[in-house]
Amino acid sequence: MPDSIYLTLSSDNYYAPMVATLLKSIEQNYQSAETIEVYIIDDGISATNRKRIEASVRADLFHIHWHPAKSVVPATVKLPADKSALPMTTYLRLYAPYIVPPEARRLLYLDVDMLVLGNIADLWHTDLRGCVCAAVQDVGQTVSCAWAGIRNYRELGMDPDTKYFNAGVLLMDVQQWREADIANRVIRCMNDNLKHVTCADQYGLNVVLMNQWVQLDPRWNWFSTLPHAAPYLIHFVSVDKPIFAACSSDKHFLDLFFTYMRQTSWKNFQPISNQSRFFHKVYRKGKKISMHMLARL
Template sequence: MRDNTITIVLVCNDHFAILLATLIKSLTYNHSSEELLSIYIVNDKISLRTQTKIIDFFKDEHLDINWLSMSDVIDRNIDLPSDSSTFPSNVYVRLFIPMFLPKTIKKAIYLDVDMIVCTDISLLWNIDLGEYPVAAVRDRSQTVSSKWGGITNYKELGLAPETPYFNSGLLILNLDIWRSDNITSKIITSINSNIKYAKIPDQYGINIVLANKIMELDYKWNCYPHLAEKNPN
């Protein structure tokens, strides 16, 4: 049976709320198929006033907005990696999606809040992941050995230099596999064990734990504006 709900997870704080609204509008504007958009917004101190504005703005759209707090999605007892990077703790939310979404949900799309969607999101949703735990687009670094970005200690980790390196800004998650293989815990452990090398921590952990196990998506699904095609289809 075809699933008539598309599950999407977004994370935002009050400072980036305008981007959140823009992203959601791009989703609804371009969504022409019949599925309900079920959007889970992890609220990192978004004011009640801003939340109300967003709810009111989208009240007539074919979507369901679910608000979650940071404390709802990340257990305080979990030892989150901490270093001197500029990345806030909310970057780790994407790793916990399989844990905080209901177990009845088998699949989810994660999007960074600074994105806009230029085509029907159902085209992405309907990609069959098969036995892959996750799908993503290659980062502009392309491989783990790239001088810009990449994984600087890839040799010590036993990774071949040509191993693909993926961007974590857009993910399709196969939640059952992620849960059964305890992938979240493995990624957090890997980041903590290699913290001085984890320049983009969540992305680093995903790429080393799931090396050669990530389905590669077409570049059009996660690209910079100046490189985007006029017609994403």
């Protein structure tokens, strides 16, 4: 029997429709014999939406395992209260290698704001060449990028030309990740440099994993704001996700998103209004500000 593919996602209830759409895109483009063990870190997804996600995909291909967010992050860990509007669920990927079974030698993490158009088995079988993980170089290219990157790279002793990756797609060596204590090192790095943090834990991951990652073909994490004839994976990086009424992504990619969504339990989904999106963003940011104030007490 072939080995399984181990995939992890993290989401709150708000983005549940995107979870189903992502899994459907994987299913429709899958060409391999492995089953896919999906570990969803659940930050408040309702029971109804969990059932809708499961009903959206083939049960013979996907084996879905639910893990409440509170059971994933150790109680002693103080998550960094960075000032971005990114949801706190982004930090959950750091601890994903701890929730898979012992036989899982590697683990693929994907952000939920994605579509997979290539055969995910091809990504899964990437040679890690002894590195901790594989990822795609971010459009900012290097740590010295002014609008992203690592703002205090000089103080951290990083060469300005050090490559900088986007953390939306991570193929991890589970054993190395655990043994090197990557998750806790990233959290410590961020708490120690909080005023310089951009893009949440992507900052800490690039500092801790400097020059310890394999560079993937950029088509495995193609930004939706940039046109491309044949990407393997589309990442809807804009703050205006496809589920919102206004979205700045390439129209072709948006059309593809709704083509896959219509094959899920959300086939009659109506885009969320700009007003609702704004209030949700304010809520997320307010939650982080509250955490930041509590951390200083």
